[in-house]
Amino acid sequence: MTLLWRRPTTLDGAIEELASDDAAIYAGGVSLVLLMNLGLFEPATLVSLAAVPGLAAVTGDDEAVDLGAMCTHARLAADPILRRTHPAAADMFAGIGNVRVRSWGTLGGNLAHADPAQDPPVMLAALHGTVSVVGPRGDRVIPVEAIAEGPLSPALDPDEIVTSVRLPLAEERSGSSYLKYLPGTKDDYATVSIGAHLQFDRAGAVRQARLVAGAVGPTVVVLGAGSEVLTGHPLDPDVLDALRVAVRDEVNPSSDRRGSADYKREMAGIVAARAASACRPASARP
C-alpha cells in the first residue's frame, strides 16, 4: 500500500484529512513509526500536525497550566512554567525513555497511544489533569485517566485530535511525586509506576489523596482504596503500611517478563508507599 503524507496548516484542515479511511495522526512519530516498523500498524494516510499552529505552547493562568499536545517531552522537562508549577511532572518528562524519545515524542501522541505502561498518563492523572479534544462533532474535555479504553485503544474517534492537557495549580500544603520501578534497564517500561498527589492540613494529616498506578492493568488505575486509607491521617509508618496493603490488593496486573502478577502486586504496594512519602512538603519532612 502506498502511504500518503498530509501536512495541513489548520486544525480544521487536519480534522478533514482525518476523515479518509485509515488515516492516522502523526505527531512526533516515535510510537507510530515503531508500530509500523514492527508491522503492527499500516496506515493509509498520515496527517502531520507539525504545521498546525498553536499546539506546542505552555501557558499558565492563576488556576492552571495548559500544556500543548505537540510539546515534546524534552520541551516539557525544561519548561520554566511547568518546572515552577509542577516540578514532579517536569521530572517525570525528563525521565521518559531515552534522550531520543524525548527529542520527538509528544504529550498528545503519548496520551493517544493509550499505553498503560507509559509515564505521562500516570503522573498527569494524579495531578487531576484533563485533556482537551477537538473533532468534527465538537470539542470535549476528558480526565487524563479516561483517554484509554484498553492497551493501545484510545477512547477517541479516529478524527479527534488531542490539543492540550490542563493541570490545575497545586493547592497549598500539597506535594506530588512520580516513582517508577525499573528492575531492568533505565529506558525499559516500568514494572509498576505510581503518581501521587497529596494535600495536607495544618497539622500534617492528609486532607486529600490521589494515587494512580501504571503498568498494572489494561489502563492506568486511579487507586480509590489506596487514597482512602491515607485521608485524615498523618503519613506515619502504620498508615503507609496500610496503604501498601490496600494498593497491593487493589491492582490487577498480569504476569510478563517484567514480573509475575504477584510480584507486581507486592511492588505496587511498596512503590505506592514510597511515592506517598515523597509527597510530604519539604517543611514537613523529618
Add this chain to the structure above:
Amino acid sequence: MGGVDVDPAWPSIALTVNGRRHEVSVPADRRLAGLLRDDLGLTGTKLGCEVGVCGTCTVLVDGLPTSSCLTLAVQVDGASVLTVEGLAAFPELAELGRAFVEEGGFQCGFCTSGQLVAIAGLMLEQRLSSMTSEAVTEHLHGNLCRCTGYYGIQRAIDRARR
C-alpha cells in the same frame, strides 16, 4: 524551508545533511535512516534494533539526538541533519575520535557512530564539560554497546571532557 507537497505519496523535501543541501522526492514511508543510507550513501549511520532502543542509528536533527529508524524523512523537511560522516568538519571534535581509538572505545564498531554522534551533540552545544558524569551516563544510556562493557567508552568521554 521545505518543498511543496505535490504528490502526497512522494513528497518533495529539502534538507541539509552535513552542511550540504539536498532536494529530493521520497516515498512518504521512507525512514530517515533509509534516506541517509540508501539514497544519500551515508552508511555510517547503522540500523540495529529499528525500535528506538539501541542508538546505533543516532543522528542530530537541528541539534536534537534522533533515532533515524523511528523518524520519517518527510518529517525532517527543512531541517539540518548531522551524521557521523559530518563530525570530521568540526575541529573541536578531533580529540573525541582520537580518544575513542586510544582508550579502546570500540571493538566491533557497530555502535560507535551512534555513540560518537550522541556525545558530539553535547560537545557542539558546549554542554559536555559542565555536566556531571551521572548526567552524561543518563544522556547515553540509550546507546547500547555489546562489546566494550562501556569502560573504554567511559574513558574516551572522560578524556574528551577535559
